[in-house]
Amino acid sequence: MDEEGLKQRIIQQGNIPKHIAIIMDGNGRWACKRQLSRVDGHREGINSVREIVRASGELDIQYLTLYTFSLENWKRPRGEVSALMRLLLRTVRAEVNELKKNNVRLMVIGRLDDLPGGARRAMKKAMEMLKDNTGLTLNLALSYGGRREITDAVQNIAHKVKSGQIDPDDIDEDVIAQHLYTASMPEPELLIRTSGELRVSNFLLWQLAYTEIYVTDVLWPDFRRFEFFRAIAAYQNRERRFGRVSEQLHQGQMFLKTA
Secondary structure (H helix, E strand, O other): OOHHHHHHHHHHHOOOOOEEEEEOOOHHHHHHHOOOOHHHHHHHHHHHHHHHHHHHHHOOOOEEEEEEEEHHHHHOOHHHHHHHHHHHHHHHHHHHHHHHHOOOEEEEEEOHHHOOHHHHHHHHHHHHHHOOOOOOEEEEEEEEOHHHHHHHHHHHHHHHHHHOOOOHHHOOHHHHHHOOOOOOOOOOOEEEEOOOOOOOOOOOOOOOOOOEEEEOOOOHHHOOHHHHHHHHHHHHOOOOOOOOOHHHHHHHHHHHHHO
């Protein structure tokens, strides 16, 4: 089946994820295979981001969360980190007008203030320009770590308990979720990881509890629309039970059809 045919089948089937998260892995290996610099790999990876954002809008996906730069990535060679920050700055400036035209809202999860001044200001300016858009929310995880997110949430809740705003007995999963970076959005139904690695790499540790995981050997710079559609089609063929058995799900579907 060709790309357009697969896209139409996905639309016809209908159970498209509202929120997709992606661990964009393999830029360095893609570059190494071609005897290019790692930065060249990151640069080519931006073309994949552009295609996946456009494809998400075409499918009316509500949230797309991209693992863009982790807390651990600060440990990379200083030259690579500096080049990545410059690339981020240029990309945000270059893409903001197309995002606006396509009704995309931009958000950031993580520690935005960790970024160098130029990149930080560019991100904040772009978010302000796009804040009233009502289509796809493009959610960039920048200077992000899942354990740090949970730690920040626990600290914020503890301060509220200390000040009397929250009773300790009222702390439940909903309260914790409301204090995460992703409080304003649903949990991802689908996590895509490129390059074949079988780990979540400290990404959305709380939110991925019931997320379907799709791993592909395709390196991120080669991950384009067709591969994205393949991941969604695989998701559509899965049965999401949330601890129940298949028979319970089928009984519920029969009830809805006859009600």
